[in-house]
Amino acid sequence: QIQLVQSGPELKKPGESVKISCKASGYTFTDYAMHWVKQAPGKGLKWMGWINTYTGKPTYADDFKGRFVFSLEASASTANLQISNLKNEDTATYFCARDALSGVMDAWGQGASVTVSS
Amino acid sequence: IQMTQSPSLLSASVGDRVTLSCKAGQNINNYLAWYQQKLGEAPKLLIYNANSLQTGIPSRFSGSGSGTDYTLTISSLQPEDVATYFCQQYNSWYTFGAGTKLELK
Numbered sequence: 001q002i003q004l005v006q007s008g009p010e011l012k013k014p015g016e017s018v019k020i021s022c023k024a025s026g027y028t029f030t031d032y033a034m035h036w037v038k039q040a041p042g043k044g045l046k047w048m049g050w051i052n053t054y055t056g057k058p059t060y061a062d063d064f065k066g067r068f069v070f071s072l073e074a075s076a077s078t079a080n081l082q083i084s085n086l087k088n089e090d091t092a093t094y095f096c097a098r099d100a101l102s103g104v105m106d107a108w109g110q111g112a113s114v115t116v117s118s
Numbered sequence: 119i120q121m122t123q124s125p126s127l128l129s130a131s132v133g134d135r136v137t138l139s140c141k142a143g144q145n146i147n148n149y150l151a152w153y154q155q156k157l158g159e160a161p162k163l164l165i166y167n168a169n170s171l172q173t174g175i176p177s178r179f180s181g182s183g184s185g186t187d188y189t190l191t192i193s194s195l196q197p198e199d200v201a202t203y204f205c206q207q208y209n210s211w212y213t214f215g216a217g218t219k220l221e222l223k
Contacts, residue, residue, distance in 0.1 A: 035212070037161075045153075045161065045204055045214040061211070095160055103208025104151050106172065108160035 002026040004096055004109035011115050017084045020112040022096030029077035030054045033099040036070060036081050039111070040092045050099060051079060086116045119143050119207050123215035129223040136192040138218045140205035145185050149209035152181055152190045155217075156201045164203075165190065197222065 007021045022034065036048040049060040051070040058070040069082045079096055093111040100106035120143040130136050140150065148168040153161035163172045165181035168188055178193040192199055200222055205215040 044216045045206075047212040047214065097161075100163075101166060103149070103206075103212050104163065104166040105153075105161070105206075106163045106166075108162070111160055 002098070002107045004098065004107055006094075006096060006109040006112040009113040009115070011117070012086050013118055014086055014088060014116055016086050016116075017082065018086060018114055020081045020083075020094055020114070022079045022081075022109050022112075024077045024079070024098070027098075030074060034070075034079040035097045035099055035105055037095045037097055037105075038064075038092045039095065040089075045095075048081075048094075053079065083114070086114075088116050090114060091116045119146060119210050119213055121205055121207055121213050121215035123203075123205055123218050125218060126216065127219050127221070129221050130195050131223045132195055132197060134195045136195050136199075136220065138190040138203050138220070140183075140188045140190070140215050142186045142188070142207055142209075146207040146209035148184060149207055150181070150183070150188045151206045151208065152179075153204045153206065154199075154201045155204065161204065195220075195222075 003025045005023045010018050030053045033050050035050040038046045048064045051058045056072050067084050071080045093113050095111050096109040097105035098107040122141045124139045150168045152165040155161040164175050164179050169181045180191050182189050202217045202219045204217045
């Protein structure tokens with residue numbers, strides 16, 4: 001069955017960097033784009049952008065341009081999210097989600113918690 | 119495109135027919151999905167294209183609407199339906215509503 005398994009929780013200090021992974025299984029990785037979605041504690045969902053898993057081309061939402069990088073390890077069916085120069089407001093759970101149909105997200109990772117605190 | 123969900127909190131009893139609303143800031147041409155998120159879990163796709171039921175989702179869930187106004191209906195509320203429900207438009211980029219938290223009365 002389709003599964004997206006994300007890396008574990010992270011505790012970081014302001015200014016540090018973090019890399020979150022999302023390993024896909026149960027389907028051909030390069031056939032479906034991957035989205036990244038942020039959920040701050042107690043808040044709603046915010047779309048961060050997506051990556052074309054065939055070409056590797058990333059697209060970022062306006063609020064996530066600059067410190068955020070999407071990348072792939074296609075041979076390992078893995079998508080990654082790297083956040084640099086972490087700020088307190090980056091504290092959130094980050095989800096990867098498979099794109100089934102031009103923006104419909106039909107499978108989600110379990111979420112990766114990032115806490116930024118001095 | 120801004121997505122506005124109402125109400126933000128809804129209390130209902132088991133067996134009730136429940137209706138959740140989602141209004142888009144402009145016509146989104148039925149490019150509307152609904153997700154269910156239970157506490158501590160990832161969101162789950164329920165409905166796409168405004169009224170298409172995702173495989174494996176119980177038939178008590180249904181979606182309707184057009185233009186700017188959309189509705190998710192649960193025909194007979196079950197205890198396992200307690201969750202927060204988000205709408206999402208994918209007509210122009212992707213935005214989510216703030217969610218409706220559904221609890222048991």
